[in-house]
Amino acid sequence: MKALLLTGLLATAGLAHADAVDALREFSRDVKSGKASFTQTVTSPDGKRKKLSSGSFEFQRPNQFRFAYTKPFEQVIVADGHKVWIFDADLNQASSRKLGDALGATPAALLAGSQIERDFTLKAQPAEAGLEWVQATPKQAESTVQSLRLAFKGKELAVMEIVDGFGQRSRLDFSGVQTNVPVSAERFQFKLPAGADLIEQ
Template sequence: MVLSTLFKKAAHSSVVRAVMATTFCVALITSPIAQANQAQSEPAPQAETLRALLANIQTLAGRFEQHIYENEEKVEVMQGIFALQRPSQLYWETESPDESVLVADGETVWYYNPFIEQVSLFAQSQTMASNPLLVLLESDAWDGFYIQFDQGRWIIDGQDEAQGQQLVLRFNSANLLVEMELSDAYGQRSVFMLSDLQENQPIAPKRFEFIVPDGVDIDDQRDY
């Protein structure tokens, strides 16, 4: 939700939405997720099928269009570009209506807002803790989520600490991830439509490095 308005109460909400940013979504990884008991665990065959689909994605890059809803009322549409590399790296740049950049490098999530000339830093493990976007990037983050396949969509529901959060994934006939929907218990929902996709193509390591521009304020919210 990061994994964009993943990842301003806005800076923190973006991280949750992405992935993202809020998608990617979106920061990502090794977070302590509550363990689901056997009664809550996802149906094994469906979970393994989804795991296999996601395992085919080592890198993914393209464009996104994000539709943001609050209590089912559309409040904003955002567009930009993204790149992710499993297991823990994400680049998410919003181009319109406002510019921002989110970079997750495996340890830190950097959220840069050029309008206010500020970059906020979040511990990646804490930012996406108990968030269903984890399953996109972290192959071991499946405990605590209930997974089912319904009408061509993969529905991932959070349990325990992630209760009320839901991630919906849709793949096309070529098994490319083309749409994500992330919602929470507070009536916020983001729908991400992905296009111009390039799967498993090399991505330069510097894409996931953030260099703080001169003169920019640093808001370090990492909790060591």
Template sequence: MTNFAPLKAMSLKAMLAIASLSMAAVPMALPINAQAAAASEQTATKNLNQLLIGIKSMTANFSQTTQAGNKKSQFTGVMSAQRQNQFRWQIKSPAEQLIVANGNTLWVYDKDLQQATRQAVGNQVGETPALLLSGDPAQIGRNFSVSQPNTARNYFVLTPKSSNASFKSLSLSFNGGRPVMMVLHDNIGQITSIRFSNISLNKKIPATEFNFTPPSGTDVISQ
């Protein structure tokens, strides 16, 4: 059976991953000098917002690794994101799985299981790291506590303020103004790392990219 957990982690129930908004891969664990000054939470939030506000849309390839104890799962695929709350995350290997959000409805589709889950997008930036890049950066301060361990590096750690959030923390790393990597720690002990490559920013993406119609014979579950 196809491992469906990474997709749920990226959607509403566990994420990540996206986790989400997320590219020339560079290491996420950036070395921090012992004397490096950390930013205040207010400054860290402002710095992160300044990076995200300039990203109106993004497309990229990704490689995703999910570690759960001694078990490791690896996936590759393509993604695209565009404001407001338009998002497409497509795993192509080792199995085909898809998350699509068009601003109103979010679909999670597993081709092997012939199953699709449908739910309202709503205001999910606090629950869905995968929608960070496609959402409103101004919401970050309302939904997350943000830290920046070294003001000289664009590396941020986001901790959800909501007690109902499905993950413990999300780290974002930028290179040249582009988000290059995400690392998510969820509430069931999984660590999901996502690296992005072949990044393209601020190009108009057709609305059809974010629409989804379940194929005939698909079992549709509404939440």
């Protein structure tokens, strides 16, 4: 009886694990655009210091996205499919670089890219707190990201966790997720504010 129960549990676990990877594949394949709010928690490598921020996220495949941080300071990261701009309102300064140089195996590529399995190795993780998790390991050896994990509630994107090359951990909790909704093309166009400095990389 115990053997049957264990076999049943393993089979169920296998199905749950497949669901997390499948959810990411379906998200990448079927969700062409979307928008959401997010709260980001950045934790230092020693786990003692935390920084909180929040904002909104919009995307249109392939490779167009906009992260707009509103608290505690304003910062915008915009990609139009060719270039990525980062604008810091406090410094009144923007930087830009070619998308191919900036995107690679990054969190943005995982959310808004179109060829995730070219850049990442996907592996299901144990379910936690009602969420199905999948780990995405960058295939590029020189990636600045140690590890990436995404969580889905059913088919809905819920959480992204990032550990960078320095061991700093970032967690983005998404809310109000809307998929395959119209997003204005202007949201992915960056216009340099008057008087702002531009650094092109």
